[in-house]
Amino acid sequence: MKALLLSLASLAYLVPQAMAQAPQMPADCIAIAAQIQTEIHVRFVHTKGSPSTLVTDPDLNSESGAQSITMQCPPWASGLNPLPYSYVVTIWAEGSNPSTEFYELTGRTGSILTTEKPSMLNEASRHCFQKALKSEFRFSAVLTPKATVRCQYDPDVRPPNISIWRRSASDVED
DSSP, X not given: OHXXXXXXXXXXXXXXXXXXXXXXXXXXXXXHHHHHHHHHTOOEEEETTEEEEEXXXXXXXXXXXXXXXXXXXXXXXXXXXXXXXXXEEEEEESSSSOOHHHHHXXXXXXXXXXXXXXXXXXXXXXXXXXXXXXXXXXXXXXXXXXXXXXXXXXXXXXXXXXXEEEOOTTOOOO
């Protein structure tokens, strides 16, 4: 009950801010972002130029092992359901070598969006990075029963990142 009250309090904080800047942002996405804020202890703000993207406040504590977390939720026409991959959470690592904390954060955050077990997402993220390191394009995907995990790992270009969304029947591993 306490968690529900905290989630509702976070939603009350996030909804006016998000809705004022992006009235077309889906309410269920805002609810997921509010839950991430509450459980992961971050604060989302809108990115400039993209009304469907939330990013964690730049003051995100680096103890989490992440540089930032983004949540993308494109608006959908009334009456249409979004595709499984339309709500995406992406976690950007701090530095070029992802820490244990980063993988744990990835598991917890992805679990809120997909309902997959955090430990399964943590392990899928590690496996995804190992595959990406061996890949010509430094890109890989790993599937779990409920989630698709995609990662990019090219330390010469950008920090490593993991994107997670609800798995679709048509998703494939790379």
